[in-house]
Amino acid sequence: MPGLAGRVALVTGAGQGIGAAVARSLWELGVSVAATDLQGEAVAALADRLAPSPGADDGPADGSRPILRPYALDVTDPRAVERTAAEVGDDLGPIDILVNVAGVLRTGPAAELTDADWSRTFAVNAGGVFHTARAVAPGMAERGRGSIVTVASNAAGIPRTGMAAYAASKAAAVMFTKCLGLEYARHGVRCNVVAPGSTDTPMQRSLWTDPESPRRVLDGDLATYRTGIPLARIADPQDIADAVVFLASDRARHITMQDLYVDGGATLR
Template sequence: MNDRTGSDGVTVVVGAGKGIGRAVATTLARSGASLALLDIDRDRLAETAKLVASRCETHVVDIRDAAAVADAVDGVESGMGPIDALAHVAGILSTDAILDSDDSDWRKTYDVNVFGLVNVLKSIGRAMRERRRGSIVVVGSNAAGIPRMSMGAYGSSKAAATMITRTLGLELARYGIRTNIVAPGSTDTDMQRSMWADPDDDRHAEPVIRGDLATFKSGIPLGRLAAAEDIADAVEFLLSDHARHITMQSLYVDGGATLRS
């Protein structure tokens, strides 16, 4: 028994191959979780598995494929046991002005960030509903709650993901199942660095921290980018019994960047 979910079931981490997903996997492993790690990238998934010092198995899955997601979930439950916790971290970034963006970019962003999420929630949520127990955390973005220039597709997909997760929480509350969102701000990951002119130059973090009046983007009051582990700690808390009376909430982990009331 552990205080993560109040059971000895399996925790699924979707998007475990790198960045926040990898940090979530390693953080949960330290708490003794039995982990099933899902990602589309086989090599990165194998790298994460090497870092996880607890019982785990890996599944290479494209979450856009509902049948493949269902097969993976069935494989986890038959091979490891019932899934009692889900940390959904998978997502992709698109950065184009709305009027100059390609329709294909919107479709790809929504296919992963919205429909891929729904595929995962359906497969795992139905199993949790049947057993009347479980906890779900979806990693979203603070871009879901505040407009960001050149992030129309990404921000709106994360806003959709947030409402889907909250609505699911309302539907599952009667079964004792909680769903919550962790909304990171700028976090030191490959995704963040992909927006820099030189991903290897740490000096590009400075304007992110300061903010940019020209693009109406506030800085980060705490004066630092988040580390992936900062986000993972919030995910671990919301999955755990320490958060047993918290559901349908969005926890912003952004150093105060969105100045939310």
């Protein structure tokens, strides 16, 4: 995959699921990865499994030996994001790739959501993307290159019952990413979106209430006005990571402000 080896990536929500798959995939392709998550122990475990942390005297990544280093990070805290971005720059080098995966899901009928549900969902899913992009995009522009990929959801493009806050927050993240891409295109910074459908992650499994739940995801559910998945399979996190890696690489060097749906055809787009 051209244009990846020797670069530095910051991945949010890397403790599990899609974020962990993205961090692993980039690292395996020679990218030094700052794996961040609110659950610091989760990214620490990921780093221990894949790439034990180097010693303090090993210096920054030089492209010949990629590093996967964990950082505890709350993306809703703008000061923490700025500090972590600066720390990553000192530890690994200037950030070339940003992948926004961190997200939360609060479900319930639209008119019954609490203020806390709404605020928390937007703080993470939309505010987190804003904070991380603001921290790294200017530096990318100064260097004349960079790739930002936001992992949103196909729910950002189609109404879902019981998911108003999640869908609205992801739609906000999508449009922010596209506007950022328009403003930074002349500086060589590409900004794209990957929109997964149902993917086998802890978040997806939290929605399953009985053994038939996966089958309803595949077949669709008339009671909730939901189509099934034409490809008849629930995505693996690696399916989403592969799309992210492509958009981050130089094979997508002429692609920006795009929204790539990876949902097995579920939204019939």
